[in-house]
Each structure stands twice: as structure tokens, then as C-alpha cells.
Amino acid sequence: MMSARSLRLAAILSATGSHIAGWRHPDCPADGSFNIARYVEEAQIAEAAKFDLVFLADNYALKQASNEELSRTSNSIAMLEPITALSAMAMVTRNIGLVATMSTTYCEPFHVARMFASLDHISGGRAGWNLVTSANPAEALNFNRDMQADHDARYARGDEFVDVVRKLWDSWDDAALVADKASGRYFRPEALSPVNHKGTHFSVRGPLNALRPPQGHPVIFQAGSSPAGIALAARSADCVFTQQRSIPTARDFYLKVKQAVAAAGRDPDTVRVLPGLVPFVGETGTEAQAKFDALQNLVDPSVGIQILTAVLGGKVDLSGFDVNGPVPEIPPSDGMSTFQANLLAEAREEGLSLRELYLRYAAGFGHWRVIGSVKEVADLIEEAFHAEAADGFAISSPMLPGSLGDFATMVVPELQRRGLFRMEYEGETLRDRLGLPRPLRVDPARG
Numbered sequence: 001m002m003s004a005r006s007l008r009l010a011a012i013l014s015a016t017g018s019h020i021a022g023w024r025h026p027d028c029p030a031d032g033s034f035n036i037a038r039y040v041e042e043a044q045i046a047e048a049a050k051f052d053l054v055f056l057a058d059n060y061a062l063k064q065a066s067n068e069e070l071s072r073t074s075n076s077i078a079m080l081e082p083i084t085a086l087s088a089m090a091m092v093t094r095n096i097g098l099v100a101t102m103s104t105t106y107c108e109p110f111h112v113a114r115m116f117a118s119l120d121h122i123s124g125g126r127a128g129w130n131l132v133t134s135a136n137p138a139e140a141l142n143f144n145r146d147m148q149a150d151h152d153a154r155y156a157r158g159d160e161f162v163d164v165v166r167k168l169w170d171s172w173d174d175a176a177l178v179a180d181k182a183s184g185r186y187f188r189p190e191a192l193s194p195v196n197h198k199g200t201h202f203s204v205r206g207p208l209n210a211l212r213p214p215q216g217h218p219v220i221f222q223a224g225s226s227p228a229g230i231a232l233a234a235r236s237a238d239c240v241f242t243q244q245r246s247i248p249t250a251r252d253f254y255l256k257v258k259q260a261v262a263a264a265g266r267d268p269d270t271v272r273v274l275p276g277l278v279p280f281v282g283e284t285g286t287e288a289q290a291k292f293d294a295l296q297n298l299v300d301p302s303v304g305i306q307i308l309t310a311v312l313g314g315k316v317d318l319s320g321f322d323v324n325g326p327v328p329e330i331p332p333s334d335g336m337s338t339f340q341a342n343l344l345a346e347a348r349e350e351g352l353s354l355r356e357l358y359l360r361y362a363a364g365f366g367h368w369r370v371i372g373s374v375k376e377v378a379d380l381i382e383e384a385f386h387a388e389a390a391d392g393f394a395i396s397s398p399m400l401p402g403s404l405g406d407f408a409t410m411v412v413p414e415l416q417r418r419g420l421f422r423m424e425y426e427g428e429t430l431r432d433r434l435g436l437p438r439p440l441r442v443d444p445a446r447g
């Protein structure tokens, strides 16, 4: 039996997996990040296990490092553009949600509204947009800028951006199309409104050249956990991706989000909080530990230092420090601020060396990690869910292929046996799966 509050599961498909050394494992095809057959296979595994959605992350630049340094990692080097990949995946899946990142800093609202409206039509109401404000400074250099805008400025633009996107989705009434061949009327003229948005960052006349999406609005995800990120999510998001590291920290964040949603005048039960989770699972704890060790042993120390330098803000080059010594003082980051704060807190609390910290980050971008038997992994998920530390998890599989299949065939049946997770898909759209209402249209001409 399903409990009243249902667990949600997202599958983060990061190419060869979220472990930085996943691609070096003998079982990992090295072309995974640009081979659509691999994405399709993983999406079908997730769909067979009744996951709510698959998610493709994205950014628009290689990290700032030498070719020699970059050449030692497969992560964010060459990957398929997510909307293109999800459109292909939509044709060979039927139920699973299809969620991709697009940046409010480097895109225009019209592009985002149009692409996700199209994906929603292509997939029959399964699209979701992960709104990010972008944190990698190198991205600015690919978009006519010398440097990235500061954190608050990025969020201010993001806030207005999402309003414009929603107005564009609402520029058509749901029942606009009549296609009356006898009278020659294709759509009801009164069903179409311009947007006429004039704000601080955007001037957009509209309307959108796509009919209103099947879901009304594709599901909106937000993945920043700073105060500005929470405020944006409270006003505009349906789901929140977040990096957490334990039940107490996740619970604290969960409460903050739900309170902020209520303060913004929305029902907190209509926003889902999904922390990332990196599971290493085996029939026994020993088997899970062996899977973890096999990947950790493949981490190239120079890559470890390089990725840690970048996520901690890039201002302190860590290659000059003793890897077995303590983590030096690092100034606050304007980029991946929450990831930086979490990693530094762990390093200080547990007295981690630089090496121990890069190994933490290497295993799935520092997301909450669980290494254990099926029972141990399911216990953690159940405890976090009942403690209201999470509405579900974004499963960040350390190695693809392999890890998602392990989770799908071992942990999901256990979650189903406990009555925590669905046996069959309910409803038609991603909103239905997530238990989220379909937004009523606000006519932009009147709203």
C-alpha cells in the first residue's frame, strides 16, 4: 500500500556516472557521454523501476584548466545537449519525466519557453526545466562577457526570467486550436494574448509560437540552495534539487524551503524537495564497499586537486599544498556557494586532509553518499523521508552502466515492499506523477 505522502525518485544521468573516475572502470564504455543509446538504456532502466523522472544536468563551458589537465577527466568535457537528447529519449519511453537544465544567465526566456513547451508536446506532458543561474565563471567567456555577473545579480535576472517564461507559456489558452476547415478558422483569436513584458532585464512582446504545454507549465526545478536560491524556489519552483549530507542538515534545509514557500503565499505541499544521493549498494555491506573502493582507487590525484580547486571557487590553487595536510583557508565562493560551504564544513568538522576531501568530492560531486546493503540504503531513504528531510531523492549513480541498475533492481523493490514507492505509474503527466497541480492559465493581457 502507498503511504499518503509518496516518495519521489529522480535519476540523474551524468554520462558515465557521477563518480569522477567512473569512466576508467573496466565495465564503463568510454563514449557514454555522447552515445544516445547509453542514455536511452539508462532511461528505460529508470522507467522500468517507476522512477518519476530522469534529469540531465548542463553547463556551457569546459572548466578553466590546461588541455593537459582537462584531458584526464571525462566529466563535462563532451556531452549531448540535453534537450536534444531528451527529445530522442521521449520517443522510446512512455511514462518517465524528462528534465533538463537551462540557464537563466545565458539563455533568453523565449528560447527556454519554446524548447520546454516543445518537449512537453513531444513527450505528452513529461517535461521539466531545471532552472539554474550558472556558477562556472568560464561560461561567461562564451557569451560575450569578460566575467560572470555576481551571485545576487544572477538571481535577480533569474527571478524575472521565470516570470517571463510562465507568461509565454500562458500566451495561449488551453483550448485555442479549433482547426475548423469548413469556416477556415485555425484558432480562436481571443485565445491568444501578447505578453508585453517590460522589466529590468527583459523586454518581450510575445506571444509564444508554441501552443500551451500539455502540463500548462512544464515542471520547474530549482537547484541553488543559497538564501537567494531558496527565495527564488519559494516563489517559482515546483521541485528543489539540493546538495545535503545528513538527515539533520537536510531536515533543516527542508524546513527552510517549506517555510519560505508558505511565506511566499503558496502551499508548501506543492513543492518537492529532492536532495542528491550517491548510492553504492550491494547484497551485503562488504560488496557495496568493494564497489566504492574500486572507483576511489581510480581517482587520479591531479584530477582530484583540479576539481576541488574549481568547486571551492578557483581563487586558491590547491596544487601547491600538501595533499596529506589540512585544507587551507578558502575565501567564500560566488559560484557553487552551497557546494563549497558544505565541503568546507565537512573538512573542518571531520579534520579531513586535502586528499580525503577531494576523494569525497570525486565520489558524486560531494552529494550525500550511502555505501551499504540493500537494507541499509533503504533504511536511510525511509528514515530521511519520514523525518521530513526529503520528499524523495535525486539518485546520482556513481557509474553508468551499473549503479542505476543496481539501485533499480535491488533498492526499489525493497522501497515498494515497504509501501514507500509506487508499483505502477499514476496519472499521465510528470505533474501527475509528482502529485503537483496543473497551473491555471493567467492571461498575460489581464494578469
Ligand SMILES: Cc1cc2nc3c(=O)[nH]c(=O)nc-3n(C[C@H](O)[C@H](O)[C@H](O)COP(=O)(O)O)c2cc1C
Binding pocket: 056, 057, 058, 059, 101, 130, 131, 132, 133, 134, 135, 136, 222, 223, 224, 225, 226, 227, 228, 229, 230, 241, 242, 243, 276, 335, 336, 337, 338, 339, 394
Ligand atoms: C542536484 C543538483 C543539480 C544541479 N545541476 C546543475 C546544472 O545542471 N547546471 C548548473 O550550472 N548548476 C547545477 N547545479 C548547481 C546549482 O544550480 C547552483 O548553481 C549552485 O548550487 C550555486 O547556487 P547557490 O549559491 O544558490 O547554491 C545543481 C545543483 C544540484 C544540487
